[in-house]
Amino acid sequence: MTEKSIIQVKNLSKRYDNNNQILEGIDLEIFESTFTVIMGPSGAGKSTLLQNISTMDQPTSGQVVFEAQDLTKLSDKALSRFRRKEIGFIFQSFNLIEHLSVLENVCLPGFLLKSKSKKQVIQRAKDLLTGLGLGDHANQAINHLSGGQKQRVAIARSLINQPKILFADEPTGALDSTSGIEVLDNLTLNNQNGQTIVMVTHDLKAALRADRILFIKDGQIYGDRIFTPYDASQLKARRSEVEAWLLEMGW
Amino acid sequence: MQKIVKSLILGQKAFMVTIAILTLLSSLTMITVLTAYQANVSQYQTAYRTHKLPDILVKQDTQQDVAADLKGLKNVKNVSSVPNIITQVEGKDKQNIALLLSDDTTRVNVQAPSDHEVILASYLESTGNFKRGDTIHIGNKNLIVKGFYEDQLLGSPLFKYKQGIVSQTTFNTLVAQKGSQMTQMAFVDLVKKPKNADNLLSDYHNRLKADLIYDKAYIQKAYTMLPTIVALVIILAAIFLFGICQFVIRFALVSGIAKDRKKIATFKTLGMSGRQVKLAYVSAFLLSNMAGLFVAILASFWTSNVAFIFFWHLNGFTSVKHIPLNIVVVLAITLLMLGLSMIIILLSLKETGNISPASAFQDGQSKSKQGKFNFDLTKNSLPLQIGIAFKDYVQKIGHYMTFTLVIGLFVFLSLMIATLNQGFKGHVDSLFGLPKVDVVMRTPDHTIRGEALQQINTLTSIKSSGYIQETKIVLKDEVIPVHRYSTIPYEMKVLSGHTPKNQQELLLSSNLIKTLKLKVGQKVHIKTQLSDNTEMTIVGTYQTINNLGKEAYSLVDLDLPMNNTYINLKSTDQKDKLLTGFHRDKVQLTDTSASSKSLITTIQTAVKLLASIISILTLVISGLFVYLVSYLTIETEKRQLALKKMLGFTNVQLKVQYLFRAGFALALGIGLSLILDRFIGSFLLNGLVDLGGLTQFTVQLPLSYDIAIILLLVVESSLIVISASRRITKIKIGYFL
Numbered sequence A: 001m002t003e004k005s006i007i008q009v010k011n012l013s014k015r016y017d018n019n020n021q022i023l024e025g026i027d028l029e030i031f032e033s034t035f036t037v038i039m040g041p042s043g044a045g046k047s048t049l050l051q052n053i054s055t056m057d058q059p060t061s062g063q064v065v066f067e068a069q070d071l072t073k074l075s076d077k078a079l080s081r082f083r084r085k086e087i088g089f090i091f092q093s094f095n096l097i098e099h100l101s102v103l104e105n106v107c108l109p110g111f112l113l114k115s116k117s118k119k120q121v122i123q124r125a126k127d128l129l130t131g132l133g134l135g136d137h138a139n140q141a142i143n144h145l146s147g148g149q150k151q152r153v154a155i156a157r158s159l160i161n162q163p164k165i166l167f168a169d170e171p172t173g174a175l176d177s178t179s180g181i182e183v184l185d186n187l188t189l190n191n192q193n194g195q196t197i198v199m200v201t202h203d204l205k206a207a208l209r210a211d212r213i214l215f216i217k218d219g220q221i222y223g224d225r226i227f228t229p230y231d232a233s234q235l236k237a238r239r240s241e242v243e244a245w246l247l248e249m250g251w
Numbered sequence B: 001m002q003k004i005v006k007s008l009i010l011g012q013k014a015f016m017v018t019i020a021i022l023t024l025l026s027s028l029t030m031i032t033v034l035t036a037y038q039a040n041v042s043q044y045q046t047a048y049r050t051h052k053l054p055d056i057l058v059k060q061d062t063q064q065d066v067a068a069d070l071k072g073l074k075n076v077k078n079v080s081s082v083p084n085i086i087t088q089v090e091g092k093d094k095q096n097i098a099l100l101l102s103d104d105t106t107r108v109n110v111q112a113p114s115d116h117e118v119i120l121a122s123y124l125e126s127t128g129n130f131k132r133g134d135t136i137h138i139g140n141k142n143l144i145v146k147g148f149y150e151d152q153l154l155g156s157p158l159f160k161y162k163q164g165i166v167s168q169t170t171f172n173t174l175v176a177q178k179g180s181q182m183t184q185m186a187f188v189d190l191v192k193k194p195k196n197a198d199n200l201l202s203d204y205h206n207r208l209k210a211d212l213i214y215d216k217a218y219i220q221k222a223y224t225m226l227p228t229i230v231a232l233v234i235i236l237a238a239i240f241l242f243g244i245c246q247f248v249i250r251f252a253l254v255s256g257i258a259k260d261r262k263k264i265a266t267f268k269t270l271g272m273s274g275r276q277v278k279l280a281y282v283s284a285f286l287l288s289n290m291a292g293l294f295v296a297i298l299a300s301f302w303t304s305n306v307a308f309i310f311f312w313h314l315n316g317f318t319s320v321k322h323i324p325l326n327i328v329v330v331l332a333i334t335l336l337m338l339g340l341s342m343i344i345i346l347l348s349l350k351e352t353g354n355i356s357p358a359s360a361f362q363d364g365q366s367k368s369k370q371g372k373f374n375f376d377l378t379k380n381s382l383p384l385q386i387g388i389a390f391k392d393y394v395q396k397i398g399h400y401m402t403f404t405l406v407i408g409l410f411v412f413l414s415l416m417i418a419t420l421n422q423g424f425k426g427h428v429d430s431l432f433g434l435p436k437v438d439v440v441m442r443t444p445d446h447t448i449r450g451e452a453l454q455q456i457n458t459l460t461s462i463k464s465s466g467y468i469q470e471t472k473i474v475l476k477d478e479v480i481p482v483h484r485y486s487t488i489p490y491e492m493k494v495l496s497g498h499t500p501k502n503q504q505e506l507l508l509s510s511n512l513i514k515t516l517k518l519k520v521g522q523k524v525h526i527k528t529q530l531s532d533n534t535e536m537t538i539v540g541t542y543q544t545i546n547n548l549g550k551e552a553y554s555l556v557d558l559d560l561p562m563n564n565t566y567i568n569l570k571s572t573d574q575k576d577k578l579l580t581g582f583h584r585d586k587v588q589l590t591d592t593s594a595s596s597k598s599l600i601t602t603i604q605t606a607v608k609l610l611a612s613i614i615s616i617l618t619l620v621i622s623g624l625f626v627y628l629v630s631y632l633t634i635e636t637e638k639r640q641l642a643l644k645k646m647l648g649f650t651n652v653q654l655k656v657q658y659l660f661r662a663g664f665a666l667a668l669g670i671g672l673s674l675i676l677d678r679f680i681g682s683f684l685l686n687g688l689v690d691l692g693g694l695t696q697f698t699v700q701l702p703l704s705y706d707i708a709i710i711l712l713l714v715v716e717s718s719l720i721v722i723s724a725s726r727r728i729t730k731i732k733i734g735y736f737l
């Protein structure tokens, strides 16, 4: 695998207004088509790191470089364009727009980007929803869906513009194990098709999907390890390997 | 409990302050206007008592004392007759003023002047005609103006009799002069107040020669006409304000409850009953209501006096009086305000009963409803920005509806007042039912009239002229002044029927036909100076200034002398030049608009002032509302905004969405106001004008006004929305998601 770096994080620090230093001098590279998982104790700063890399939040200092551009220095317009075009985001709490239908939620970023015609966007949204097993729910209200279904809608929405990177913050955190596995299978499938994914999780089952795990502790990258790509047939061996490493990290 | 109230008040500071301010404004206005209006009426009644004003006043142009004649009548208890001389003096800009002179100081509170002095009615001072120390020539005497007095009887805005008082000796000298014109003012007290004052004189043999100047009810109407119009408009505005206050309360409660769902649920989990929660809200909101009321009552001590003085000035008086607070008004307003607010609060609080801890904690936000009619972003070709804004608007329709209604009502009010203002601007003549005549010329006979007209024409070109006959007829036991024009000087406003075409036809004022319960087309028997019984047909109705009184227009009595000539000039600008430049013996030129001019200016000023106040209020209130709605929607949608930013919406795009949403609400509100204006505007206005004793209103507001008002609102709202939505920029995605 030729590993091409897609995002470079340089000396990133984050300090909140209340003067809590959460992240300190983080250096990190994310590689194309990889499935990177971020783990660590609660309150370690995992979500903070993810948000700072993905332009959801502004680091106190440091750089986040994407295609030779420092994302921390972009204007509002350029930032919005970056968010529309280059990334997708999935949350633990879904964060769908409740008064829009399933299809509208999925289409919205597509309409916003305008790189394709409205018709094409709708078609792609329908294809994505069908692929995620939600083909029959396109015109339903968000409130009428189960948690797992909502999360799959969120995945469809995040993929509508074929982003370069997909960020996920505990996407299975609010789901039962069956729904969680469905969501993870979807993510894995996308990754196998070349989608770069960066995911924060507490869940070992989710972490197994990674080909690289970062362990965050005390605001720093405490461990960083490459694994072989996920293979469902060798789950047991993989599980013990990952678990052993995590325990070593103090998980 | 206290803590909860505190947390509620702090949580909705903006609303609490708004409610307090709106309560303050509306109750202050109502207390002030009602107190001042009430004081104006009672002031008149007091004046009536202290000045021992008579029940009726009769004026008759004769040298003889009429007291004895009148005393002999059935219902008369007491008569005192005061002789007056009608003289001509030169006022400002050499204008002729017909001055009514007497030596009677008993009716008004002044000291008798010395032989070379005169005291004038204050009206002559306020119009700038005379000041203290001026010398005026009357007959062959030179008199110095000693001072001015206010006459509560004949100084009303409708009469404004130009009067003067001289010493007894001077008066007698003037009476003795050759050719002096005299008139008798008879102050009559009645045994029993008749239902109709006119019937009083039915057995008076000189009835057609005597003028019944007033009866009590008429003069009270005259005194309160302007204050009534002004008070009604202001009260209308105050009611609007109060209505808006209720809207804000409801709006604040509904959105507050939505926002505080979790808080309420927490209180409930902690074992607080639904009733206690409600009580907390009721006390919090009533508190700000009461705060506003309290300040309003305090301030009204001062404002009602200011308003009263304003009304008093409208009546043509300048002496300052102090009025106390009207406890009844204060109590009534307090009860009304608190009562209505209470009802609204309780109605709005029904929602809290439905909040169960489980439902509130399940999802931080209130359950959003899918719109009843489905507007699908994927199924229409609207630009995305507008589509989203529209969906969000529908989602928050409750908030925006309040905003829409407020804007609608206020723009409606503005349009109405602007129309009123417009009506008083250019069409005052017709509003008062006056024919548009530039000057009226009085001549003793035919030959002089012809010569005078020629002379005038050399000074200023005459556009048209004709004769006016003035006479009186008795119709259904009422004496009615009748006018007849040789040709109708301008399109006289015939409200129904047509103008008289032959001698047996009669046009009655719309008011008269109502009070006499007559109908167009009906045949009536009338008494004139020449015949005791003539049959005439009522062929129509028309407007006249004396909607308070009565007047008819007919072709009756062609043989009567035609002493009055009306003249319309080619260019009205020449009028002043003519009035000062024309001099001819035995010929009098008068500016017909002069007598009503000051009244008209007063009304115009009052209406203009009102229009400005209402416009400012409209702008302030709608601005306040736009801000509140924008602030609140952004506040409650922070999470959604963060989400939209995450999806790649720029700050500008998000702001534009809010602008669009406000735009929808605004457009709807303006549409509503235009519909209201179209369908009930003129109805309401005419009601007002009618109450004031004026004639009907047919003014159409020029389109440019509508456009200006709408533009102003749109610009204002846009600026406010943009300013309120600045906070969108500060919303951090990470914080909310």
Ligand SMILES: Nc1ncnc2c1ncn2[C@@H]1O[C@H](COP(=O)(O)OP(=O)(O)OP(=O)(O)O)[C@@H](O)[C@H]1O
Pocket: A016, A017, A018, A020, A022, A040, A041, A042, A043, A044, A045, A046, A047, A048, A049, B735
């Ligand atoms: N907006 C904020 N202001 C101040 N402190 C914050 C803010 N957001 C997070 N923190 C603090 O930063 C630290 C890291 O938070 P973060 O959400 O990144 O942790 P995490 O690793 O994702 O934890 P978890 O596994 O519980 O999700 C925490 O101590 C938290 O209290």
Ligand SMILES: [Mg+2]
Pocket: A046, A047, A048
């Ligand atoms: Mg987290």
